[in-house]
Each structure stands twice: as structure tokens, then as C-alpha cells.
Amino acid sequence: MYYPEPISRLMESYMKLPGIGEKTASRLAFYTVNMREEDVTDFAKNLVSVKRDLKYCSICGNITESDPCSICSDKNRDQSVILVVEQAKDVIALEKMQEYSGLYHVLHGVLSPVEGTGPEDINMASLLKRLQNDEVKEVIIATNANVEGEATATYLSRLIKPAEIKVSRLAHGLSVGSDIEYADEVTLLKAVEGRTEM
Amino acid sequence: MYYPEPISRLMESYMKLPGIGEKTASRLAFYTVNMREEDVTDFAKNLVSVKRDLKYCSICGNITESDPCSICSDKNRDQSVILVVEQAKDVIALEKMQEYSGLYHVLHGVLSPVEGTGPEDINMASLLKRLQNDEVKEVIIATNANVEGEATATYLSRLIKPAEIKVSRLAHGLSVGSDIEYADEVTLLKAVEGRTEM
Numbered sequence A, B: 001m002y003y004p005e006p007i008s009r010l011m012e013s014y015m016k017l018p019g020i021g022e023k024t025a026s027r028l029a030f031y032t033v034n035m036r037e038e039d040v041t042d043f044a045k046n047l048v049s050v051k052r053d054l055k056y057c058s059i060c061g062n063i064t065e066s067d068p069c070s071i072c073s074d075k076n077r078d079q080s081v082i083l084v085v086e087q088a089k090d091v092i093a094l095e096k097m098q099e100y101s102g103l104y105h106v107l108h109g110v111l112s113p114v115e116g117t118g119p120e121d122i123n124m125a126s127l128l129k130r131l132q133n134d135e136v137k138e139v140i141i142a143t144n145a146n147v148e149g150e151a152t153a154t155y156l157s158r159l160i161k162p163a164e165i166k167v168s169r170l171a172h173g174l175s176v177g178s179d180i181e182y183a184d185e186v187t188l189l190k191a192v193e194g195r196t197e198m
Helices: A007-016 A023-033 A037-053 A088-096 A125-131 A147-163 A187-195 B005-015 B022-033 B037-053 B088-096 B125-131 B145-161 B186-191
Strands: A081-085 A101-108 A138-141 A166-169 B081-085 B102-105 B138-141 B166-169
Touching: A007 A023, A007 B037, A023 B088, A037 B005, A037 B022, A037 B037, A081 A088, A081 A125, A088 A101, A088 B022, A101 A125, A101 B186, A125 A147, A138 A147, A138 B005, A147 A166, B005 B022, B005 B186, B088 B102, B102 B125, B125 B145, B138 B145, B145 B166
Parallel strands: A081 A101, A081 A138, A138 A166, B081 B102, B081 B138, B138 B166
Antiparallel strands: none
């Protein structure tokens, strides 16, 4: 062992985070030794706190401190639209937009035959249950634009449509500010297919 | 605030680490929520432990659990050579080589007039004190190969040489396995200057 024991143990913890290998973990661990004592104890407390103080909203599956979450319990939001996302962090991204005022539903995953993830492995049953409420008029599916995301969107839409609820999908096309030159073919095709009249 | 409070507090802690901005901090914080409870508590404990259980060796300045450190207290090591490095992690890199059996001295920094770091701001006085011991015959300076590292090496060598102790500097040249084509001019110049007879 070249590293002092406390360093190598902290390195192992850092390496459990995504995208952090041995070199980065070593750099972070040595950096931690020189951090202010207060910052390090806060860091430790904050780690424990996210596990202890956060839970999943029993209605939408979002990460929250109180159940139901602040969005589900906000009666000023449009109760007739549910936007379906893969992860809790997608809710944050959409909330930052400050334009959407409906509700959310977090699937915590996507259907993936390759990884053996079926409809019962993700938070899908509770979505169908929410739709039995007559108030819901539209479901917007905002799964990611990849194979699993598309498959999940198609699967959901086939399940929901018979209930005469409108099902929509986020538009695919060019990112705002992007160059056509650098866009991939599939994105370009989607942008042409989904063109809008001026 | 878009993030639940515990998430944003953990993000702030992650952002205190080098090279971690808001996007990465958010990704890591959400990842932490889904980590095993046990791994997160271990992580928190390990953070506190590096601050609590590690200290600087009173002889060489290396990071250690016991003072003096295992290297300084190992009487089988060559007591006549001291290798001077900038950071404790440089000691680890050199120990991995498994060829050097002398002692170390960690400066915890380099001289930098730009940042106002003078000889009294780094662990230099204790090095000079160690050299008063007649056993020391050579000091190998292994500061980094940049402006501050070179300046510190030159400064140290001027201080030490009058005491009739041999002062050497790590060789500069091409990395093993590297292509000449991609080497920078200064490295190439150093490699030519330091050429060895075959």
C-alpha cells in the first residue's frame, strides 16, 4: 500500500461516483486533506442528509423532502396535464424553463429488453392509476431521444390512447443556436419531418 | 429554488472539489441519492477520517497517520539522500517506482513571486535544518518542470551547495513511449541537451 489508509479508503468512496477513476479519486482525496475542516464536515453531513431527508413522492415519483411533493400538492398547477420523464433530474431541467405549469410523473428508468427492464420494473403502474382520474386530459411523454426512450414512449402511448387521453411527445429537431453543419443525420431528418410553417 | 434543499446543499459541497462545476455536481448529487445507504455513510465517514486521522510528518512534511511517518522512521532506508517534492502525492508517485530507497521532504508548495509565496510560506526551513545532520550527502530536487518548480529548484540548490552537499535535479526529456513528433520544443531541447552516450 502506497497510500495512507484514510486516503485509500476515501479514494474508494470517490471511485463509486460515476466518471471518477483512480487518478481523479487520488487527486480529490489529497485535495480533501487540505480543505477547510468545516467544509469537509459539511460535505459529510450533506451526504448523509440526501439519503436520510429525501424520499420519492408517492404520487409522481419525484425526489422530495415532503410527501406529496411540492408540485403534486400545488393546486395552482394545471391538473389536466402530466409530463412523463425518465429521471427526477429531468423535472429540474423542465422546471428551469419556467413555462410548464402541469404535473409530472417520474418513471425512474425506461423499458430496455437488453437490460431486462420491463414495465413492472419502472414507475409505470402508478401513472396508469393516475390516469383513471377524469381530470387528466393530456400526457406529454418526455423520455430521452434514444432507442429505449422511443420504445418506452411508443409503449406508453399505446397503453394510454384507448382511454381517450391525448398523448404527445416532445419535438425533435435542431438545438437552438446549433449549426446545421454539425447536426447528425437523424436529428436533421427529424427537423425536416417536423418542420413548421412560417 | 429548483433543487430540493438537501440536493442543493450536497451540490455546493461537490462544487468545492477541483474541476467540478454545477452540471457535474448536480449529476453526482442525484447519483448519490440512488447510491446504497451503506456506501454513502462510508463516504461520509471517510471524509471526516482524512481530516481527523491524518497529520503532517514533523520531519519530512509528508501526510501520515503516525508521526514520524513510516518512511522517516524506517531505518532500512538510505538516510544519506533526501528527495524534495512539492506535494505529498508526489511521494506516492515516486514510491510506486519501487526503486528509490532514500528519504523525502515535502515542500507543500513552490516559490511563486506572482502569488506572493516566499521561502517562509513553504516547508523549506525544516529541510535546511535536516541538512545540518552530517549523514545527508545528496539532495535530489524533484519539483515540477514549470517556471515555479525551476525557480524553487535553483533557489534551493544555491542555499544547499555551500554546505558541500550534492544537489541534483530529475532529468528532463522525452516521456518513455512518447512520439518525438508530438513533443514540445522545450522538452525536445532538454532531451538533446541531456543526451546520454550509448
